[in-house]
Amino acid sequence: MLQKAPKTYWSTCEQAPSVAATAYIADTATVTGHVEISEGVMVCPGASVRGDEGMPIFIGPHSNIQDGAVLHGLMGQRQEVNGRSYSIYIGDHVSCGHCCVIHGPSVVAHDTFVGFNAAVVGSVVADHVYIGHGAQVIGVHIPAGRYVAHGTTVCTQAAADALPEVPEDIRTFNAEVVDKNSELARNYGK
DSSP: OEEOBOOOSSOSSOBOOEEOTTOEEOTTOEEEESEEEOTTOEEOTTOEEEESSSOOEEEOTTOEEOTTOEEEEOTTOOEEETTEEESEEEOTTOEEOTTOEEEESEEEOTTOEEOTTOEEESOEEOTTOEEOTTOEEESOEEOTTBEEOTTOEEOSHHHHHTOOBOOGGGTTHHHHHHHHHHHHHHHHTO
């Protein structure tokens, strides 16, 4: 369901989502307010993308927001990306796994995987990162190409800087997830 965000004391006009023609939003997903969804994006059943308090939210091309995932941010708190500020910025070819939470202000950059039930809160996650299932990334900057193991909590910059590189055997995992979800978005949209 696409819905406008109402006028509030922090937003003087109603904000409606902008969705590319080739994106697919499942009937039971909710996308509210100042949200920009790019081409080839798949927003799965039960996902909630709330650009009503923390806004704007941007989801880059061929990313997927899987079942039960929540994207929500706090009013007035933003991260800068390419000269613009966002409550949440999801880059190109990102997988936000089942029931994960991305809470703004946060950036999840290109070709990154966020695992099932993982949380990214007030953080910047660089390109080619793998965040394992149930992991928590809180208030840090994760450098490019790093691996956050399943169930790990990363809440200091020292811990983020010490993360290992993504293991060779899972480096292509996100590309496979993106490929499958892009195919689903194309075919559901027909």
